Every structure is written in structure tokens, then in C-alpha cells.
Amino acid sequence: MKRWKRTIVSAMAAVLVIGVVAACNNSSGESTKKESGDSASSGQQNGKLRLLGPAGSNKYIKFDDRAKYPVWGEVDKLLSDAGLQLDYELVPSEQYSVVIKTRMASGTNLPDIVNISALDNTTVLNLAKQGVLLDLKPLIEKYSNGNIKKMYDVEFPYAKKSTTSPDGKMYWFSDLHKKTYQGKDPAPVSLTMLIRKDWLEKLNLPVPATAEEYLQTLKAVRDKDANGNGKKDEVLVYDPSKFDGAIAQWFGLGTDITAVDVESKKVVSPWYQDGIKDYFRYLQQLVKEGILDTSLIGGTAEQKQQKMTENQVTSLSDYNLETYQEPTIQGGGEYLPLMPLKAVDGITPAAQLEPPFLVWQKYAITKDAKNVEAAIKFFDTIYSDKYADFLYWGIEGQTYKKDDNGANVYINNKSDEDLAKIGQTPGVKLFGDTVFPRVQFANLEFELSSVPKYKADNELSILKYKPYFVNMNGNYLAIPDDKQLETKTKILTNLSTYSTELATKLALGQKSLDHWDEYIAEMKRLDWTS
Amino acid sequence: MASVRRNPNKIKQGSVAVDIILYAIALVICLITLYPFYFVVIMSISSPSEVAAMNVFWYPKGLFFDSYELIIRDSKMWWAYSNTLIYVVAGTILNCFTAVLGAYPLTVRNLKGRKWVIAFLLIPMYFGGGLIPSYLLVNKLGMYNTMFAVIIPGMVSIWNIILVRTFFTTIPDGLKESAFIDGASHWQLLFKVILPISKPILAVIAIYSIVGIWNSWFDALVYLPNEKLHPLQMYLYRVVVQQSVDLKMLSLEDTKNAVANMLSNIQLKYAIIVFTTLPVIFTYPFFQKYFIKGALLGSLKE
Numbered sequence: 087m088k089r090w091k092r093t094i095v096s097a098m099a100a101v102l103v104i105g106v107v108a109a110c111n112n113s114s115g116e117s118t119k120k121e122s123g124d125s126a127s128s129g130q131q132n133g134k135l136r137l138l139g140p141a142g143s144n145k146y147i148k149f150d151d152r153a154k155y156p157v158w159g160e161v162d163k164l165l166s167d168a169g170l171q172l173d174y175e176l177v178p179s180e181q182y183s184v185v186i187k188t189r190m191a192s193g194t195n196l197p198d199i200v201n202i203s204a205l206d207n208t209t210v211l212n213l214a215k216q217g218v219l220l221d222l223k224p225l226i227e228k229y230s231n232g233n234i235k236k237m238y239d240v241e242f243p244y245a246k247k248s249t250t251s252p253d254g255k256m257y258w259f260s261d262l263h264k265k266t267y268q269g270k271d272p273a274p275v276s277l278t279m280l281i282r283k284d285w286l287e288k289l290n291l292p293v294p295a296t297a298e299e300y301l302q303t304l305k306a307v308r309d310k311d312a313n314g315n316g317k318k319d320e321v322l323v324y325d326p327s328k329f330d331g332a333i334a335q336w337f338g339l340g341t342d343i344t345a346v347d348v349e350s351k352k353v354v355s356p357w358y359q360d361g362i363k364d365y366f367r368y369l370q371q372l373v374k375e376g377i378l379d380t381s382l383i384g385g386t387a388e389q390k391q392q393k394m395t396e397n398q399v400t401s402l403s404d405y406n407l408e409t410y411q412e413p414t415i416q417g418g419g420e421y422l423p424l425m426p427l428k429a430v431d432g433i434t435p436a437a438q439l440e441p442p443f444l445v446w447q448k449y450a451i452t453k454d455a456k457n458v459e460a461a462i463k464f465f466d467t468i469y470s471d472k473y474a475d476f477l478y479w480g481i482e483g484q485t486y487k488k489d490d491n492g493a494n495v496y497i498n499n500k501s502d503e504d505l506a507k508i509g510q511t512p513g514v515k516l517f518g519d520t521v522f523p524r525v526q527f528a529n530l531e532f533e534l535s536s537v538p539k540y541k542a543d544n545e546l547s548i549l550k551y552k553p554y555f556v557n558m559n560g561n562y563l564a565i566p567d568d569k570q571l572e573t574k575t576k577i578l579t580n581l582s583t584y585s586t587e588l589a590t591k592l593a594l595g596q597k598s599l600d601h602w603d604e605y606i607a608e609m610k611r612l613d614w615t616s
Numbered sequence: 617m618a619s620v621r622r623n624p625n626k627i628k629q630g631s632v633a634v635d636i637i638l639y640a641i642a643l644v645i646c647l648i649t650l651y652p653f654y655f656v657v658i659m660s661i662s663s664p665s666e667v668a669a670m671n672v673f674w675y676p677k678g679l680f681f682d683s684y685e686l687i688i689r690d691s692k693m694w695w696a697y698s699n700t701l702i703y704v705v706a707g708t709i710l711n712c713f714t715a716v717l718g719a720y721p722l723t724v725r726n727l728k729g730r731k732w733v734i735a736f737l738l739i740p741m742y743f744g745g746g747l748i749p750s751y752l753l754v755n756k757l758g759m760y761n762t763m764f765a766v767i768i769p770g771m772v773s774i775w776n777i778i779l780v781r782t783f784f785t786t787i788p789d790g791l792k793e794s795a796f797i798d799g800a801s802h803w804q805l806l807f808k809v810i811l812p813i814s815k816p817i818l819a820v821i822a823i824y825s826i827v828g829i830w831n832s833w834f835d836a837l838v839y840l841p842n843e844k845l846h847p848l849q850m851y852l853y854r855v856v857v858q859q860s861v862d863l864k865m866l867s868l869e870d871t872k873n874a875v876a877n878m879l880s881n882i883q884l885k886y887a888i889i890v891f892t893t894l895p896v897i898f899t900y901p902f903f904q905k906y907f908i909k910g911a912l913l914g915s916l917k918e
Contacts, residue, residue: 141843175841177841178841178843178846178854180853180854180857181837181841181850181854184837184838185837185838185841188747188748188751188838189751191748192748192751192752192755194752194755194756195755195760275868388882391668391882392668392669392670395665395668395669396669396670396671405868405871407868408868408871408872409872410871410872410875411875414665414668414875416665416669440868
């Protein structure tokens with residue numbers, strides 16, 4: 087017995103010692119995937135930089151394995167030619183938000199360049215005020231070789247506007263995305279109502295051309311038991327608590343509690359638009375008929391996915407060019423994107439678009455940057471045409487080629503697992519959104535070639551469609567100043583809650599439209615600036 | 617002969633009816649408690665499409681063990697497992713050590729300011745320093761991104777000290793006095809007299825620490841950006857977070873990846889839950905009596 091005890095105690099002591107030694111080793115290594123840069127191996131060691139960002143979440147294509155991807159070799163050469171030697175500190179993406187918030191709030195242990203996308207504008211501007219983040223404009227003026235300016239002034243002029251803070255300074259660089267068709271036309275994609283094409287064909291139902299026909303079609307699909315399981319369980323998945331499902335736009339409504347009408351350059355609110363009452367009457371009908379699945383209101387993506395897999399979703403709001411839903415349906419299926427449907431006389435149905443120009447993510451230079459010239463050189467390298475090509479398209483002949491019209495198209499339209507095996511991937515999957523901003527010159531041609539014809543046709547029809555609202559309103563709004571931010575925060579918290587609750591209750595018929603004026607009066611009371 | 621009046625409504629002790637009712641209630645409670653575990657296990661071995669469709673309730677559908685294979689093959693999981701073992705063993709030993717050393721002086725009657733020290737110890741039980749000050753402290757001490765960041769801040773538990781102290785005060789004074797009469801010092805008294813008869817309380821603290829450390833992930837989330845130092849629960853946390861992405865906030869391209877991630881994780885998370893919980897579940901029956909003892913000790917007042 088005593089011998090047993092001794093053995094156990096010795097084993098525990100050994101583990102304790104091993105733990106301590108392991109901890110010591112890690113402290114000396116500081117190894118948060120902190121990897122010495124591959125760049126500047128030729129001896130141009132003047133541009134040492136520490137970069138902190140989230141690791142990519144791709145399960146197969148990993149930054150750790152970058153050496154095996156030719157595209158990394160090319161990007162590394164660009165960085166090396168710029169004389170940069172980079173140390174990467176990549177934190178698992180699921181953990182990054184907490185790590186960066188804590189580190190920035192403490193103001194210690196900061197790198198030279200940091201991905202601060204997890205921080206909201208208020209926090210970033212506060213950090214800038216405290217001097218934790220540097221103003222980039224004078225640094226660009228002083229050290230840039232012109233690449234940054236070219237990208238921000240010529241290629242993506244809207245990016246400058248949406249990243250300049252109210253004090254006229256610029257505290258972060260961004261991901262920049264532009265999608266064109268035939269080399270010049272801006273190419274938005276739409277978020278629209280999708281309907282089961284195979285069920286319409288099976289039941290010999292025409293594609294609905296109006297909102298009323300849409301309702302009758304959903305009813306018919308359910309009544310005729312399109313999925314053949316003996317139950318009337320074919321449903322519409324739609325969240326009426328917000329206005330970002332495409333049905334709201336059929337009634338001419340904006341996509342959020344305050345939305346940007348890009349064409350008329352106005353900010354609108356669906357609550358004050360003409361079609362709002364008809365919209366709720368329509369939703370009430372959908373609920374009354376049992377078509378809209380009310381159990382999914384406010385549900386998680388996983389719950390919605392469950393319905394999809396169970397082969398019960400007749401219609402839902404999603405991207406018109408999506409191809410990721412169909413493989414998840416048990417037994418298979420096809421979704422047809424609908425054009426905006428006419429719902430009310432006198433109101434032209436609007437489309438909901440993802441803007442062809444996107445600005446997102448934030449990459450900043452911190453007060454601890456010892457070599458700001460090198461930091462600017464890094465961004466000059468990023469905002470170059472070569473890098474943009476490597477990032478989005480990869481290497482010509484290996485990952486992409488030119489089609490007959492000269493547009494880039496990917497060669498290997500394979501799964502990530504297969505791409506990882508053959509080591510052929512564009513840079514975006516390998517290092518995009520980590521510490522490397524995404525600069526993307528996308529085109530519609532490739533997307534059209536990789537979706538069924540009926541989806542491509544819908545996209546071509548939507549290209550010039552008007553009127554429209556956008557799904558990313560923030561892209562069109564300036565950064566508010568301190569006072570505006572404070573006001574906005576104060577108002578929006580209560581107003582958004584009220585709006586969400588009211589919209590849900592109106593749609594479910596739990597509140598009557600007869601008391602409309604009272605609801606609006608309450609909303610105006612909450613929005614004390616109006 | 618006087619007859620004994622019997623109350624027909626009285627439920628007799630040892631009545632079969634009562635036994636049946638009590639057993640039925642106990643059975644229902646057992647089922648309610650055990651079903652979630654059973655549910656997770658059958659989900660973890662059912663086909664991913666059946667899991668995504670939530671068709672699994674009573675038995676596994678379409679046996680599927682690939683998730684376990686994936687986990688077993690994942691070197692990150694084994695890293696996390698070994699890290700957790702290190703955190704648990706080191707944390708438990710240190711917790712027992714500090715609890716004993718912290719508790720003993722507080723039982724010495726003629727120690728000056730003993731009551732003040734006890735009052736002082738109670739303060740951090742109710743008030744914490746906050747996340748940022750804690751982060752600054754860990755960082756300044758050079759423990760950020762090392763195993764120490766998880767082990768050291770958690771090595772002293774005031775609750776454990778109070779438990780041990782309560783236990784020590786139940787030891788008869790005569791025993792201590794006789795040890796002193798025999799010429800023992802405080803160290804000798806503690807390690808040669810008191811500790812050998814304090815195994816129950818050490819077992820209580822050990823099991824509290826093991827379970828607590830095994831299930832903890834927040835310290836790792838804040839202080840350990842290096843995934844090679846992550847404990848097992850962080851591994852699970854990451855899988856769950858990957859799945860709770862708001863798809864509406866993503867562009868078309870990013871949505872494709874997020875949906876793929878979400879789908880592959882729906883079933884995987886159940887397998888990981890089984891894998892991460894089993895060791896602790898197996899530990900419970902062996903330490904159950906100590907848990908009860910721990911609860912009783914906590915309820916005692918001086």
C-alpha cells in the first residue's frame with residue numbers, strides 16, 4: 087500500500103515538474119504561433135515588424151503550412167523585396183476578439199501592426215484619442231511609395247471616405263473589394279427570396295410573379311405535400327423582426343431600422359415608408375396560413391439548418407448565387423432565386439443588393455511600432471496590383487486562367503481539402519484577413535460560370551435593377567464623431583429593441599395595425615432627436 | 617384488552633406503496649439527469665445529416681464514428697488533453713498545498729491579528745480586481761502566454777482555505793497540545809500529526825480542484841493566445857464558437873466557408889463533448905462521498 091502511495095505521489099510530483107518546465111519553455115519561446123518571418127532572408131533586415139491578427143479558420147488550408155503553397159512564395163518575395171522581416175503572432179480566430187480587446191484596453195504588449203476588426207468604431211476612436219493608434223495620413227505622406235494612395239484615391243475612392251474619422255484623420259487600413267462584370271460595370275449580387283425549383287416542377291406550379299402568387303404557391307406546395315413525408319410541414323423561413331429579409335423590399339422598405347437609399351442619397355426608415363402597413367398585413371397572412379415558420383423567429387443558424395436538412399424549407403432569403411444550401415438537403419433539391427415581386431399598387435418592388443464595392447476590417451499601426459517606415463512599406467506592398475492578384479486569384483496558369491473574353495477564372499474549382507492536397511490555392515484562403523488585408527479585384531464572370539444557368543440569369547437581370555437597397559448600410563455612412571456616437575448609442579439601444587419587438591408582434595398579429603399612430607408616437611418618443 | 621386505533625390514512629414507514637412512489641420519482645429524476653448525457657452520446661455516433669436534421673432522440677441513427685476518428689487523429693486535441701492533465705495535476709497539488717499552509721496558521725489560537733487576517737481573506741471572495749487589472753498583473757509578471765497564467769492565479773482558493781481551516785478546528789486541542797509537550801514544532805505538528813488525519817478534507821479539495829480546472833476555459837481564452845497551450849475545454853469552445861456565426865453579417869464568399877464550417881461542426885461538437893467529459897464523469901463515483909463531506913464542511917459554522 088505504501089509503495090502505491092509513493093508511486094502516485096512521485097508520479098504527481100513528476101507531472102508538476104514537467105508542467106513547470108513546460109511553462110518555462112513556453113515563456114521563453116513566446117510562441118503564440120509567433121513565427122519568425124520568412125521574408126527578407128537575403129539580408130535586408132532593416133524592416134522588422136511584429137504583426138498580430140487572427141489565424142484563418144480554414145480547416146485544411148492553414149497558414150502554418152504556407153511554405154508548401156507557391157502563392158506564399160510569391161507574396162513572401164514581394165515582402166522580401168520590400169526589405170521586410172515579419173514576425174507573425176496569429177491567435178485562433180475564435181479567441182481573437184477577447185485577446186485583442188484585452189490587450190488593446192490594457193495598452194501593453196502591443197505589436198507594430200494589428201488587426202483590430204473585432205473592435206467597434208467607438209473603441210477604436212477612443213484608442214486613437216489615447217494615442218494607442220497612430221494617424222496614418224502623415225505617415226503615408228512621408229513614407230509611402232504611392233501604392234496606398236493609388237489604391238485609396240483611384241481604385242477605391244469610397245474607401246477613403248468610409249475610413250476617415252471625423253477629425254479628418256485615418257486610423258486604419260481596410261480590406262478592399264471590387265466586383266465588376268466585363269471589366270468595367272459594377273456587379274452587385276442580390277439577397278433575394280429563393281424558392282424550391284424542383285418542387286415547383288414536381289407539382290407543375292408556375293414561378294410566382296407577384297407577392298400574392300408567391301403566397302398562393304407556398305400554400306400549394308404545403309397542401310400538396312411537396313416533400314412527400316405525409317405532413318404539411320413545408321415552410322417559409324423568414325425573420326419578420328428585422329427588415330433584412332427580401333420580402334420587406336418588395337414593399338419598397340429599407341433593409342434596416344435606418345437604411346441608406348443609395349440612389350437618392352437619403353437615409354430612410356422602413357417605419358416611415360409607404361408600404362409598411364401592407365407589409366405587415368402580408369406577413370400576417372403568411373403567419374395565418376401557417377406558411378411562415380414562427381418557431382424560427384430569432385432562431386440560430388443551426389436551427390434553420392435543421393429545417394433545411396429535413397427537406398422542409400420551401401423558401402428562404404439568401405444570396406441569389408448561393409450554392410451551399412442545396413448539398414445540405416436530405417434527398418437533394420434546387421433553389422431558384424426570385425426577382426423582386428410586385429406587392430402593392432404604386433410601389434415598385436426594390437431589390438436587396440450586396441454592394442459591388444466593399445470596405446471592411448481594420449488594420450492599424452500602434453504606438454509601439456518602432457519602425458513606422460517599415461509599417462508603411464508593408465501596406466505599400468499590400469496595396470499593390472501584384473499582391474491583389476496573388477491574394478484573390480493566385481498564380482496565373484496554376485490557380486487561374488483568362489477566359490475567351492480575357493476575364494480571370496479559377497482553374498481548380500475544388501473543395502478546400504483537395505486544394506490543400508495539391509497546394510494550389512489563391513492567397514485569400516491561406517492568409518486573407520489574418521494580418522494580411524484583402525485587396526480583391528473580383529469579377530462576375532467566374533461566379534456566373536460556376537452556378538446553374540437559372541441563377542446566372544437572375545444575376546444578369548438584377549445587375550441594373552432599380553430601385554434597390556443595400557445589405558451593408560455601414561459602407562455608405564461616415565464615421566460619427568464622439569457626440570454623434572454617444573447619441574446614436576443612447577437612441578439605438580431602446581429604439582432597436584422596440585422596433586424588433588413591434589415588428590414581430592405585428593407580423594404575428596399579436597398587435598393590431600389599428601393602433602399604428604400610437605406605435606409611431608412611441609418610436610418618436612424613443613428617438614428624442616427627431 | 618384495549619384495541620389500538622388505526623388511522624387508515626397514515627402512510628406507514630416501509631409501506632410498499634410509498635416505496636414504489638419513491639422509486640418512481642427517483643427513476644424519473646435519474647432519467648431527467650441521465651438523458652442529456654445519453655442524448656449527447658447517441659448524437660455523437662449518428663450520421664451528420666440525421667444530427668443536422670435533429671432526428672435522433674432515442675437511439676443512434678446511421679452509425680457514424682468518423683467524428684471520433686477525426687478527433688483522435690487531431691494532434692491539437694492530444695496537445696489540449698496533455699495540457700489539461702498538466703493544469704489539473706499542477707493546479708490540484710498547488711491548491712492542496714496553499715490551502716493547508718493558509719489554513720493552519722488561522723487555527724493557531726494565540727496568533728496575533730488572526731481575526732483580521734480571516735476578514736481580509738474574505739474580501740477577495742466577494743470582490744475581484746476585474747479583467748484588465750488581472751491581465752496587467754499577469755502580463756507584468758511575465759506569465760502571459762505561458763502555462764503559469766492558468767496555474768498560478770488559480771493556485772490559491774480562499775474557499776479551500778476556509779474549508780481546511782474548518783476541518784482543522786475540529787481536531788481536538790489535546791492532540792496538538794500533546795504533540796507540543798512531546799517537543800514538536802508547528803511544522804512537525806502540521807505535517808506529522810494533522811495532515812495524516814486530514815485526508816478526507818484533502819480529498820475534498822482535490823476533487824473540487826480537479827473538476828474546476830478540468831472544466832475551466834476562460835483564463836486560457838484571455839491569457840493563452842498560443843493554441844499549443846490550450847486546455848481541452850478551449851478546444852471545445854472553439855468548435856462551438858465556429859458554429860455560432862451570424863451568417864447575415866457575411867458576404868457571399870465568406871458565407872460559403874462559414875456554412876461549410878458550421879455543417880462539419882454540428883456533429884463534431886457532440887463527439888468532442890463526450891471525449892472531454894468522460895474522464896470527469898468516471899471520476900465522480902469514486903469521489904462522491906467526499907463531495908458530500910465537502911458540502912457538509914461548507915455548512916459548518918464556528
